[in-house]
Amino acid sequence: MSLTHSKSKHGEGRECVITRRACFSSSHRYWLPEKSPKENIALFGKCSIAPGHGHNYELVVSMGGELDAYGMVLNLSDVKHSIKDKVTEPLDFRFLNDVWPEFDITQEKGILPTTEALVSIIWNRLKDDLPLTSLRLYESPTLWADYYGKKMEALLTIQTHFNAAHRLAKDDISLSENKKIYGKCARVNGHGHNYFLDVTVRGEIDPRTGMICDLPSLQKIINDFVVEPLDHTFLNKDIEYFKTCVPTCENIALYISDILSDPIKKIGANLNKIKLQESPNNAAEIYLEQSNSNSLQINLEKKIFTQV
């Protein structure tokens, strides 16, 4: 593109992804009529309790396209109205199981309104109105689903946290060399962080339970393999692996991704991404399935991330 062209037309014709956020509050209940009360309780835990419970959902709609002569991908007023008419107005202050026929579990094709099932059905209802690139639906600040329009495939993320101390230093170099490389992090008695850990799994949404994998099992795996062993430890001394490996944020994230991969596979999902936030200014992300991720989204996330 020539300079004159870009000057006269500014951004017109160039591609951009925009996002629009919308909120709604709804209730739901996980209960399948073909299962006994005992089976329902075993499968869905507290989510099976009648008459249900509610969430303040947050939906982030990403849309892509070329800028028009007015400097916009889409007219935001049209975007706002589509999301309101198709999603927030029908769902807000409603019992999800009763709102849309997709959630009618008395029918053979009915699916439970889990976060991942709900985000895929929202996609179907918005896709003819908006040039969607991805949808993210937060059920709470610590549980959300991403959907990219790939049939029954979705991503589910659980956020958890643990506190640990560490010291960044290599055994085979001097203290002054370590201080040159790691700065204050090389001080001999260590220091601590409140770590936030996001674990993202990818899988197929079950057409009946609406789940990528059994959520309590996933939570138990993260707790048993990561949170319990690492929480309130001095990583360099208490965790065998870090006696010989410097526990940088990157190395801890890699260690977590290595120990979670197999157990997550055993419950029928794939570990897609690990994000470890060490402080508000510092985080590490490990992408385990690069080809399945939306590369543009990743690039945008990285750009935002480096600005923090």
Ligand SMILES: [Zn+2]
């Ligand atoms: Zn719920």
Ligand SMILES: [Zn+2]
């Ligand atoms: Zn540190």
